[in-house]
Amino acid sequence: MSAPEPAPATPTIVLVGHGMVGQRFLEALADHKVTETARVVVFCEEPRPAYDRVQLTSYFSGRTAEDLSLAEDGFMVRHGIELRLGDPAESIDRAARTVTSRSGLTVGYDTLVLATGSYPFVPPMPGKDSDGCFVYRTIEDLLAIEEYAKNCASGTVVGGGLLGLEAAGALKGLGLTTHIVEFHPRLMALQVDEGGGAALRRTVEDMGLIVHTGVGGKEITADGTGAVTSMALSDGSSIDTDLVIFSAGVRPRDQLARDCGLEVGERGGIAVDERCRTSDPAVYAIGECALAADGRVYGLVAPGYEMAEVAAGAIAGAATDGFTGADTSTKLKLLGVDVASFGDAHGTADGCLDVVYSDARAGVYKKLVVGADGTLLGGVLVGDAEAYGMLRPLTGSVPPVAPEQLVLPAGLGAPAALGPSALPDEAVICNCHNVTKGAIRAAVTEHGCTTVPEVKKCTKAGTGCGSCVKALTSLVNDELEASGVSVDKGLCGCFGYTRAELYEIVRTLRITSYAQLLDSHGRDGARQGDGCEVCKPAVGSIIASLAPTLGASGYVLDGEQAALQDTNDHFLANLQRNGSYSIVPRIPGGEITPEKLIVIGEVARDFGLYTKITGGQRIDLFGARVDQLPRIWARLVDAGFESGHAYGKALRTVKSCVGQTWCRYGVQDSVRMAIDLELRYRGLRSPHKLKSAVSGCARECAEARGKDFGVIATASGWNLYVGGNGGADPRHADLLAQDLDDEQLIRLIDRFLMFYIRTADRLERTSAWLERIEGGLDHVRDVVVDDTLGLCAELEAMMADHVAGYRDEWAETLDDPERLRRFVSFVNAPDAPDPTVKFVPERDQVKPDLTVLSGPAIPVRTLEGTASR
Amino acid sequence: MTTAPERTAVRVELLVDQRWFAICDLTDLIPGRGVAALLPDGTQVAAFVDRAGRPYAIDNRDPFTGAYVLSRGLVGSAQGRPFVASPLLKQRFDLETGRCLDDETVTVQAYAARVRDVAPARGVARGRDVASARDVAPARVA
Known part of the structure; x- marks a missing residue:
């Protein structure tokens, strides 16, 4: 080997791997201002920058790769970091201090940081390389699974741990009959105990997943083309399956380190000290590829983040605590089931005792592990992990109330007062970013934050898995109140109520x-x-x-x-910039007969209206004067049209794709469902406009996830998404419930809409409402799906009242001479048109003549006689 | 208040060029809303009546957009003073002075307004000023 080359003038830091931990390391380097003086080069195997792998499965419920991205825009450029995507490091020459990438680039380093993560373990099973066998680790894996699953009826996940259940949920979401094969006698064996595993299994099976525990996969059989057809199990049985996902754990990715002679653990992992330094002092290893000083490999993101901070601090020469081990507490929502485990979940400490609450019917299992002196040591929560945010910070101390109070269901257990306010300042509220209660309080008292989003930005709390947002919100509000900041939440100057x-x-x-x-x-x-x-x-x-x-x-x-009513509601039409109105007849589901299309065309032609197709699959007719509205509507009502409520804070449209009837991909009749929904909710007045759409398959051509309530067909029914929005602040709708039949779907939408109408602020769309209300989507699901407030019967009855009471506003108006009286331009000249509403031609139609409106008022001289009575 | 005789009509009148000019019956106005009316010279005015039955009138032209739409705004009151909010961009205008409450450089013309009982059958007008204080025309502001 040649003598080491002299180090370049500017110190160079090379990072191998740009995953979650790698990105956090770069942010920490930037915080320490190391990026200002050092060259930083990053080799990344994946074709995209770091993304939130923890939330990977949410890609299937509509989060895009961009949504999952972790690096904020411009981060790399701002800090002068050279990120080489799709170009993994292939070898390290420690003597020469160089790294060579797949593309052949060799970069010299002063400091090297390995953040290569881990790889999925694939059991040595015959047939494991057949077509249709996947692992579940990257966005690319997900894309491949999604594509392959289009031609599959069933799928099998090998591994019933945390990732395995996520993968199984994803397969079920893709409409596949889904099997889970777990070698251990229970699901999530690492995190939960036997009781928790049993509760979890019951709930998972109730969702229609097929669970095989205590057995392993023995062999995968493929057909003539090499595609998977079945899997033989160790107990002699066999599963017919078109697709297999291996999710049987991960292994540290330490090959690069082995190849260059760095010390690795017996069972893998690059050995590091408390400062995350490997056996070569110029080389660090962080995250899942590292074997920490306590002899453990951590497969969770929070310890990885901690290592990233430690390594960055060490490189910057800052005095930081070392990494000596981490809390492996987790709270997750798997397949819609809350699962949490924290501290000594399995009760391994001497003399510890369990306090257990179990309700098999409700699928709830809670266990606390308590030491002989009453100290809370750890616990397992399945089916209801509401208390996690409070219990985890209490771990290691004697709780202020008896442990049994802490596991009883809401109402029977600890008083509500035992919330985050009861916690000490050192209690960690956000586990992902290791933010303490004290830091959150300081954000309000010292950094002047007055809202939860500001505190999130300031402390990063709540920006990881999001499970602490509820506790965070309550802390911020307490702190604001204590600082004497009172926010007037009143509607306006007239009402102090919301x-x-x-x-x-x-x-x-x-x-x-x-x-x-x-x-x-x-x-x-x-x-x-x-x-x-x-x-x-x-x-x-x-x-x-x-x-x-x-x-x-x-x-x-x-x-x-x-x-x-605003003028739009008053005249049942939409005011436009020159004082004219536009008209939108209802076209339910966007389905319209040729005869009705002709009527719209004729009306527009006869009244000289400008016509445009709207985004909601309707036709907007512009340029009507107030006095023309009744005559225009007389013809429309006559042809069978109703008001489209384009003027109201009300249901607008329910868009649809053409669906199963015509489309070769469709799996349900989306048009029929869209028409049913539009006719059911037409005329419903709400805090803001309501939009909806129904897609006939997962291709989502109707863009249902951009709507307040969107429906997407699955092979076995409908998925309901809520809280979507387009416009200036786009938001994808969140999945509220899956695989509903028609009746279940409509009942759930009834409840959802009425709950929204009841609790939203003025002009608050469902998207903003969902993000604002305490507990967010989970709370809404509790109320409208699980009926925890006992409100559902009332909400349904109110919607039934609405449906029964619906009348077309325009038909009613035309029938009532008294109401028609207001449709005049001038009260003292009812037959005179407004001379300021004028039009000029453009592209074979009309547009407002704005020259009439500019400058001083133009007196009208033709109507003196009429006006002088 | 006494009940008006059966054949009595109540008119809304504006002071135009020193003369009271009737634009409509009080029953043509819904409290809280407005109507547009034409003056003899073709000028458009927006007339309103508040919850207490007091009439007001200002120019119908919204100076921010040029559109003749102020009559279609919603009436409200703030600190005891009546206003109308433009239906287009929601600027508020004081109904007594025409002054824009959101931009002090902008003012629309305000007219003195009153309601008056008339008994057309007998051809005798019986004056009954519902809001006598408002019979005095406010200072005209350009």
Whole structure:
């Protein structure tokens, strides 16, 4: 070997591996300002920068690769880091201090950091290399599984641990009959005990997954083309399967280190000291590839992050604590089941005792391990891990209440007061980023954060797995309150109540008039006044939503209601910039007959309207004067059209793809479902507009996940997604429930919408609502799926009232001469058109003539006689 | 208040060029909402009546967009003063002075307004100023 080359003038740090831990290492280097003075080169095997592998499965529920990305935009450029994607390091020359990559690039280093992670262990099983055998580790693996599964009816996951259950959930989501084969006698053997495993198994089986425990895969059989057809098990039985995922654990990826003679552990892992330094002081190893000083290889991200911080600190010469071992507590939602384990979950300490609560019917199992002196040592929670956020920080201390109080169901257990406020400052709230309660409090008291998002940004708490957000929110609010920051949550200058509070007031006191509500519940100075443009439509909407239930008229142009509506609701059309209105007839599901299309065309032609296809699969007719609206609608109603409520905070459209009837990929009749839903919820007044869509297969052509409630067909029914949004702040909808039949789907949407209407703020879309309300999606699921508040019957009854009470607003308006009186441009010249609403041609249609509107007012001289009475 | 005789009509009148000019019946107005009306010279005005039955009138033209739409805004009150919020971009205008509450450099014309009982059958107008204080025309602001 040649003599070492002299180190380059600028110190060079080479990082091998850009996974979650690698990225965290780079961030820590930047925090220590090392990137300002050193050259940093990163070799990454995968074709994309670091992403959140923990949330990998959420890729199947619609999170995109971009959503999962960890490096913020511009991070690499800002810190001058050279990231080489798709170019893994292939060899290390420690004597020359160089790394050579697959593309042939050789880079000299002063410090080398290995963050190569781990690889999935594939048992040595005959047939394991057949087509249709996969591992579950990267986005590329997922893409390959998704593609292959399109032609599969069934799949098998080898391994019933944490990742195995995730993989099984993904296969089930793809519509496959799914088997889980686990060698241990129970699922998640590492994390949960026998009781927890049994509870987990029951719940998993109730979801339709087939669990085989205590057996191993023996051989995989393939057909003539080399594709998997079945798997023989060690007990002599066999499973027919088209696809196999190996998820039987991971092994540290230490080959590079072995090849260059670094010390590795007997069972793998690059041996490091407390500062994450290998047997070569110029080389560090962090994350899952490292064998930590305590003799363990950690397969969790939190210890990996800690090692990244330690290594970066050591390289920067900062005085930081070493890495001597980590807490392996976890809380996960697997297949929709909460599973958590923390501390000494298996009760290995001398003299420890178990406190167990088990409800096999509800699939809940909780065990706490308590030391002889009452110290909480650890525990296992399955089916209800609500208490995890409180229990984990209490581990190692004697809890302030008896342990049995801590495992009983809500209401029977510890008083609510034992929340995060009872924890000591050193308690770690966010385990992913190791953020203590004290740091969160300091974010408010010292760094001036006043909202949860600000605290998240400041401390990183809650930005990992998200399981601590509830505790975080409660801490931030407590701290804000303690600092005397009081945020007026009132609706407007007239009401000190929120929209949700006003909804409850109207509902329980059966108030059907705005004036009555203002005079009884308005702010002091606002009572007896005229309200404002903010609360009037909001209260009008609440009364309209509740009208069928209160027995009041839901017709928005009736009596006092008429004075509450924005102009769009008042004229049942959409005001445009020149004072003209646009008209959108309802076209349920986007399905329309040629005859009706012709009517729309004829009406537009006869009234000179500009026509445009909307994003919601309807047709918008622009340029109508107020006085033309009744005549236009008379023709539309005559042809069988109804109001499309494009003007209201109400259900707009339910888009659909063409579905199973025509499409070769479709698995359900999406058009029929879209029409059913649109007709059911038409006219429903809500805090903001509501959009929906139904897709007939997982290709999602109807873009249902961009909607407030979206439905996607599966081979066995429908998946319901909620809280999606397009617009300025796009958000993919979250999966609320899977594989529903028609009746279950509609019942769930009924409950969801009514719960939203009841609790949302004014002009708060479902996406913002879902992110704001305490407990988020989990809470909504608790309420509308599991009925934990006992509200579902009432929510369903309210929707039934709405459906029964629906009437077409335009048909009603045309039938009532009194209501038609308001559709005039001028009260004292009912036959005169508004001369300021003018149009000029553009692309064979019309557009507003804005020159009429510019400059000083233009007097109209032709109507003197009419106007002078 | 006494009940008006059967054949009495209540008119909404505006002070235009020193004369009271009737634009509509009070029943044409819904409290909290407005209507547009034409003056003899073709000018468009927006007339409103508040919850207490007091009438107001300002220009119908929204100075921010140029559109003739202020009559379609919602009426409200803040610190005891009545306003209308433009239906387009929601700026508020004081109904007594025409001053924009969101931009003090902008003002629309305000008109004095009153309601008046008339008995057309007898041809005698019986004045009944519902809001006599408002019979005085407010300072006109350009």
